[in-house]
Amino acid sequence: LARVAAVHEEKRRDIGAAIRTYERIQGDLGADDASLRALARLYEREGHWADVAATLQELSARLDGDEAVEACHRVVNLFERELHDEEEAGRVLQATYSRFPGDETTRTRLKAYYQSRGEYQALAQVLDAELDRATSDADRVALLREISNVYRDELDDPGTAAGYLEQAVQL
Numbered sequence: 001l002a003r004v005a006a007v008h009e010e011k012r013r014d015i016g017a018a019i020r021t022y023e024r025i026q027g028d029l030g031a032d033d034a035s036l037r038a039l040a041r042l043y044e045r046e047g048h049w050a051d052v053a054a055t056l057q058e059l060s061a062r063l064d065g066d067e068a069v070e071a072c073h074r075v076v077n078l079f080e081r082e083l084h085d086e087e088e089a090g091r092v093l094q095a096t097y098s099r100f101p102g103d104e105t106t107r108t109r110l111k112a113y114y115q116s117r118g119e120y121q122a123l124a125q126v127l128d129a130e131l132d133r134a135t136s137d138a139d140r141v142a143l144l145r146e147i148s149n150v151y152r153d154e155l156d157d158p159g160t161a162a163g164y165l166e167q168a169v170q171l
Helices: 002-011 015-029 033-046 049-062 065-082 086-099 104-117 120-133 137-154 158-170
Strands: none
Touching (some): 065 086, 120 137
16 A cells, blocks of 8 residues: 555655555554655645644654654644644643653743743743753752742742742752
């Protein structure tokens, strides 16, 4: 079936038939990485953005490491730029962060998402988790100050803000 799909795409230039064949592979035989990649590529050529996003999400669940993170970020980009669905983009970012909390790009994008939506409690939690990954006291102090500022300025919680500042002073 994969060869038939390739013939439809490459020789006959019938993208619709190629898509239907790859969809048949998924339905009858179960998804595999190669057919998911091909489907995503073909959906993208046709401008079927929701299908691209769904296919890449399915593919990213099968992948590991940087390749999975890259696929997740492509999905986020699709939701932001093509589908104009910031909430779904945020859900994908949150899921990516849960799966890959050490990925700096994901953390940066998630923090920006939370800040843009005024979700300061969630922002503070991500910043707090970064404390464990900080490699120097200077980095920890900067994070502690940033967390303190979020609690003081955005969450109107001076007590918690003071606690973070005390930790910074101890460092």
